Amino acid sequence: MKSVALHNLGCKVNAYELEVIGQKLQEKGYDIVSFDKKADIYIVNTCTVTNIADRKSRQMLHRAKKMNPDAVVVAVGCYVQAGKEEALLDGSIDLAVGNNRKKDIVEILEAFLAKREKAGGRESGGDVWEEKTLSRRSVVDISREEAYEEMTLLRPQDEEGIGGEAGSNVGRGPEDGDPAGVGGGAFGAGGESGETALSAHTRAYIKIQDGCNQFCSYCIIPYARGRVRSRRQEDVLREIRGLAESGVKEVVLTGIHLSSYGMDFIDKTDGDYLENGKDLRGTAMERAYLLNLIRDIAAVDGIERIRLGSLEPRIITEEFAGGLAALPKVCPHFHLSLQSGCDETLKRMNRHYTTEEYYDKVALLRRVFANPAVTTDVIVGFPGETEEEFAVTKRFLEKVNFFEMHVFKYSRRRGTVAAAMDNQVPEQVKAQRSAGLLELERQQSAAYRQGYIGNEITILTEEAREIDGKEYRVGHTETYVKAAVLAEKAGGNQLISGRAVKLLEEDILLLEN
Structure with missing residues (x-):
């Protein structure tokens, strides 16, 4: 052997x-x-x-x-x-x-x-x-087709995942995860080794698509992963049913560009994607494919929670947000890729939205869901980013008030448009800007967690942990806030409700039930 x-x-x-x-x-x-x-x-x-x-x-x-x-x-x-x-x-x-x-x-x-x-x-x-x-x-080498059914989990992941450590690197360093927001996991980005499963038979990550057609000016991923290819819905559901039968209660939908799920299913020869002469590819039809998949997953017995990976702002509409809100199993935890809070920088990045449009999407989520967790990615030091542009970004981040932010220093990737741009920002300037945003992130994240104290919360219990000499079961709320309950009052892989009474550690709430 x-x-x-x-x-x-x-x-x-x-x-x-x-x-x-x-x-x-x-x-x-x-x-x-x-x-x-x-x-x-x-x-x-x-x-x-x-x-x-x-x-x-x-x-x-x-x-x-x-x-x-x-x-x-x-x-x-x-x-x-x-x-x-x-x-x-x-x-x-x-x-x-x-x-x-x-x-x-x-x-x-x-x-x-x-x-x-x-x-x-x-x-x-x-x-x-x-x-x-x-x-x-x-x-x-890579090809343009992939038999996705062959990349299917045969059983729940081990407690720490194969080849990876349990735990999260969310928002804690400029070098963790991916600035493109292509990670697609629970947070849209994962650090080295990443989190594959915090506890056996609790949470499973499900890949539903691969590839990206966006070609943001800083990103090498479309060249490494190819164009968008979506996994067939019946294959996704077959995998999830099998995992549910083995005890998995939460699934996280992942992909390189999750918002493009289904765009390759559209028949580009029959004109069905046209509405009043407008090309719906990249908008309504893709939202429909993803929303329909989520609805079918919600109907699977045994699945109690559905969490989404990184989304593009364009997918958040009244119809899409309302459709998600109508499904109690969908977690109100949304990672919306931003990258910059300055419109001029966004243009150079080849991002297809403005900060005003982005803010409207966040406001829509906060109107449809009660206190949703909204997280994002931000790149500092993109070519041509002046002190004024960075200041605009920081003010915008303060205005949106995220739960968590991934902050990255721009990384020059050979073969991308941005690599050839003038006015590359010095590394020491990137480091200074990154440090400032990380401090803002810590303040906003702490305030969001503090807001739960005194309120009823529900966690899905995962790992056992000793804190201050006592044994606890630690899990996450629907919004992915970490919380703990005394081990004597909860087993593993259970949904436990109670009142959040204080912070045990910097990022762990104490739940009393």
Whole structure:
């Protein structure tokens, strides 16, 4: 039995995909071990959303080869996809697999191992760009199609997820997660390793689409993930029913660009997407596909909560927000990508909304839902961002008053439009601006949590934790505020209601029932 160590970097979509890879390997008899142990095979699911993500990807690949020079080191994911040439020059990588072939990783790996064994352990040559070639440093490239049903969780995730640590990096550092808001998980972005499941049989992340057609000027993701491809509704529901039967009570819908779900289902030849001559692709029809999927998920027995990943402001309409509000299982927790609070900066970013439009969407959510949690992403130091533009952004963030913000320093990505722009902002200026917004985020987040004290809340219990010498069950409210109840009064994976009486720690409410 060969041992395999897995490590995930980047978004919730990556985390979901590595869970599937790990489960498939286990089914084939591989022994999954911790990444810090000696293994026969190391698989690193890489990220390329920032320069820091690239560096962390390389570091983990090098660490794997250092732990066992004789091991097969496999690089999968976006760093490989977006930077093939660099990956091929990296001597720590034995096999590189693009995003669209992750679902075939077991077959690709076994063919590679068989070929290497036949060669007596000698490195073999070959055309690294030929998809069927499985030689050393072979690159199995992305295509425009994907059999999504093959990337389906076979069972609930383990308590800490395969290759990832439990816990969240939300809003706590400029280098966590992804500035494009492409992460799609519970918060729209996930830090290194990310959160795949806080507790077994409690929460599951469900990938419903891949790819992005937006081409924001700073973002490399469309080049790494390809165009929008949506997963068939029946496949999503089949997976969720299976997870519900095994005890999962909360699902989080994830995707690279969740708001585009269904746009590739539209028949572009029959004109059905036209209304009074207006092209509805990217607006009404996509909202309908996503809302219909959510309605069907809400009808699944055993599922108590539905949480959405990162959304674009354009998807929030009276019809869409009202449709969600009519479903009690939908959590009032919305991650709306912003990136900048200055209209001129948004134009340079190729974001297709104004700050006024964005504010109207937040106001709509707050009108339809009672005290919803609204979170966002903000990039500081985008090319050409002046002190005046940054000040405008900060005032806008103060006006909106978010629950949590992911604050990122702009990262120059080769091949994007923004990389060639003039007036690149110095790193020390980015750091100063980032620090200022992180302090604002801490103040706003603390105030939002404090607002729950004295009110009735409901949590879905997850992990056991000792706080100040006492044993608690910790979980989250519908708005993803962390809260704890005495362990003697609650088991795991239970919906518990009570009154929030105080903060036990900086970000954990005490619930008394």
